[in-house]
Amino acid sequence: MSKKNINRKICLLFLLVPAIIIFIIILNNIDFDKKVYMPKLGTIEEANILKEKYKMTINTKYEYHDEIGKDGIISQSIKEGEEITDGLTLDIIVSLGKLDKDKLASDNINELGKVPIMMYHGIRERTSSSTGTIGGNVDKDGYNRTPDAFREDLEFYYEKGYQMIRLDDYINGIVDVDYGKSPIILTFDDGNEDNIRVTGLDDNGNIIIDENSAVGILESFKKKHPDSKATATFFVNGGIFNQTEYNEKILHFLIDNGYDVGNHTQTHLDIKKSSGDRVQKEIAYVYDELEKIIPGEYVNIIALPFGSPYVKTHENYKYVLESNYNGKTYDTKAALRVGWEPEVSPFDKEFDMTFLKRCRAYDNNGKEFDIEMVFKNLEKNKYISDGNIDTIVIKESDSERLNSTDKKVITY
Ligand SMILES: [Zn+2]
Numbered sequence: 001m002s003k004k005n006i007n008r009k010i011c012l013l014f015l016l017v018p019a020i021i022i023f024i025i026i027l028n029n030i031d032f033d034k035k036v037y038m039p040k041l042g043t044i045e046e047a048n049i050l051k052e053k054y055k056m057t058i059n060t061k062y063e064y065h066d067e068i069g070k071d072g073i074i075s076q077s078i079k080e081g082e083e084i085t086d087g088l089t090l091d092i093i094v095s096l097g098k099l100d101k102d103k104l105a106s107d108n109i110n111e112l113g114k115v116p117i118m119m120y121h122g123i124r125e126r127t128s129s130s131t132g133t134i135g136g137n138v139d140k141d142g143y144n145r146t147p148d149a150f151r152e153d154l155e156f157y158y159e160k161g162y163q164m165i166r167l168d169d170y171i172n173g174i175v176d177v178d179y180g181k182s183p184i185i186l187t188f189d190d191g192n193e194d195n196i197r198v199t200g201l202d203d204n205g206n207i208i209i210d211e212n213s214a215v216g217i218l219e220s221f222k223k224k225h226p227d228s229k230a231t232a233t234f235f236v237n238g239g240i241f242n243q244t245e246y247n248e249k250i251l252h253f254l255i256d257n258g259y260d261v262g263n264h265t266q267t268h269l270d271i272k273k274s275s276g277d278r279v280q281k282e283i284a285y286v287y288d289e290l291e292k293i294i295p296g297e298y299v300n301i302i303a304l305p306f307g308s309p310y311v312k313t314h315e316n317y318k319y320v321l322e323s324n325y326n327g328k329t330y331d332t333k334a335a336l337r338v339g340w341e342p343e344v345s346p347f348d349k350e351f352d353m354t355f356l357k358r359c360r361a362y363d364n365n366g367k368e369f370d371i372e373m374v375f376k377n378l379e380k381n382k383y384i385s386d387g388n389i390d391t392i393v394i395k396e397s398d399s400e401r402l403n404s405t406d407k408k409v410i411t412y
Contacts, residue, residue, distance in 0.1 A: 115183050117170075118153075118184065163227065166185075177385045195213060196216075237264050341357060351403065
């Protein structure tokens with residue numbers, strides 16, 4: 001072999017070796033089949049990063065844990081090392097830290113405490129003929145309330161540590177309020193125009209809501225205090241909100257913004273004075289109207305007009321819970337009467353969603369179960385949440401009162 005040949009081979013080798021190395025590097029970087037594997041999750045933040053990156057749906061449950069600190073992950077449904085792709089669902093159990101029964105006791109956590117269901121009607125200014133009014137009442141019986149009084153009511157509930165929950169959640173045993181907070185439920189009867197008065201449409205065709213109507217006030221309260229969780233359930237008659245041209249848009253607005261709509265009979269019927277046939281027809285009418293506009297999105301709950309009948313043994317009561325009309329059956333899950341004091345916890349053995357008591361939202365100088373009296377009494381026995389919808393925290397001494405439940409029960 002000539003010296004020239006050897007030189008040429010060495011030269012070639014010098015060119016080829018780096019070329020092969022570069023080729024291998026490139027091959028390794030262009031991943032033709034890049035797989036991603038599940039890491040072991042340490043904290044809820046790490047789970048949230050995966051959620052963003054891989055468009056995961058994450059279902060979170062919280063539990064107390066002796067070793068894993070607060071916000072640490074106790075378990076994950078997709079195990080470490082399993083391949084992950086976009087759009088998976090991951091169930092995680094997150095630690096609430098070590099269960100501190102002394103803290104639960106000193107914070108008076110009590111999920112067998114009472115829950116106020118407030119009954120409102122109209123929100124309107126007094127007229128010059130309004131006489132005998134007390135505080136924020138518009139009429140002498142205190143059924144309607146002024147806009148300013150309603151604003152003050154909301155601030156009062158908020159300052160007292162109440163957060164609003166949906167009536168439909170309450171009857172389903174979902175009391176979603178923060179640790180140390182208490183639930184409150186707002187209801188409005190009669191579908192008064194001033195519950196949500198529409199003054200026109202904006203350039204996008206959305207309704208413009210009068211800021212002095214109930215929903216106008218609730219919406220601005222929600223912006224001011226997002227943690228108030230402002231919501232309410234509206235019980236309508238056949239005229240819905242009596243604004244024919246806007247009724248449809250109003251119902252969609254309510255549903256889209258976390259409010260609920262239920263049944264108050266077609267003509268505000270006195271159920272105990274009517275025929276069974278009429279009762280069924282009037283209940284069916286409202287459900288049919290709601291079904292046309294917001295199918296499947298209203299609540300199957302009735303607020304009994306005049307709070308009648310006053311006893312569940314009345315012969316028409318069965319029609320409240322099940323109405324048959326025009327060959328269709330209409331089921332009602334819960335019914336509201338006109339009461340005077342707060343209801344029991346949904347976990348209490350006494351809880352009866354088919355005959356719930358409400359508190360009249362009115363002023364009467366701290367007497368006859370007005371707002372002041374109801375909330376003063378509640379200080380002794382109100383529901384105070386542990387901030388976790390999956391657990392029920394109660395005093396050991398209240399165990400007898402607890403209804404059977406799927407949820408985890410913690411006693412102290
Ligand atoms: Zn009514």
